[in-house]
């Protein structure tokens with residue numbers, strides 16, 4: 546029995562501890578201007594047989610890790626077992642790590658598994674839960690267009706088979722921005738998809754891409770995105786900040802002056818306007834990504850909204866040099882939150898970096914752009 550199984554390139558930060566199982570390769574759309582992830586890669590569906598083989602391999606691999614652990618007298622999977630697998634049995638490493646962390650969640654890759662026939666997806670979910678007992682959550686990415694093409698009944702079937710959460714790239718609620726960015730989805734399809742997922746009782750995460758309206762349309766982007774989210778009321782609204790990656794078509798457009806990318810402060814004004822207009826009671830805001838300047842803007846709506854807005858205002862009220870230092874420290878990975886500005890050790894390191902950039906004639910903006918371009 547082979548013990549290796551296929552995994553794709555990305556997963557949401559909230560699935561960092563999930564076991565990754567690939568059902569499709571790459572993205573069936575692959576045209577969004579801002580997205581570099583699968584550019585140049587061909588989309589394909591893995592056959593049911595291939596996926597089943599991977600599930601059997603995972604089950605066999607888990608048994609092998611558990612046997613290894615028992616032979617060494619451990620009652621559970623320990624860090625030592627994870628290290629041993631990493632050194633001498635790489636195929637078992639992701640499973641050892643998953644077991645070590647509690648073996649709760651599984652994330653199905655790649656970009657849009659709801660483009661698969663419902664019956665196939667249902668069979669995969671059932672087999673997964675049958676062969677790997679104890680799974681607490683199974684989640685996947687999906688495009689709104691694929692979700693809108695399913696009936697609520699189909700989504701209920703998938704929920705009953707074990708699908709617990711769907712991550713959707715909303716990006717924007719504004720049709721002209723969605724159209725310009727070649728998202729291939731309209732505001733109306735986002736609404737239809739969101740309503741169906743909620744009606745089926747599946748947990749829904751919607752991803753908003755701050756900055757996508759450029760410097761010209763940030764207000765419209767914020768207001769129309771808030772309006773769509775207010776109608777859908779997803780369980781999670783996950784904020785992301787636009788990063789211009791050299792492999793994305795938008796980077797080339799920006800380099801040729803066809804897209805005016807907003808700076809950090811414009812993006813924060815946009816984020817504030819979005820929060821001020823969000824009425825999605827019960828939704829939780831999450832900023833869990835390196836490319837968000839203020840990672841700790843988060844909480845439940847409506848109760849935590851004043852604190853989230855206050856955090857943004859706190860940054861905007863800083864003197865210009867403190868704002869620059871924070872931007873630099875954050876993108877250099879030295880700061881996580883504004884409170885780190887008050888840590889003299891960290892501040893000293895950031896000031897040293899600031900001076901080094903000055904000596905080399907580099908601006909903070911240039912450093913930030915470079916750091917962001919690799920921040921997927």
Ligand code: SF4
Nearest residue numbers: 572575576577580656
């Ligand atoms: S953003 Fe999503 S839908 Fe668009 S190309 Fe990337 S993976 Fe595909």
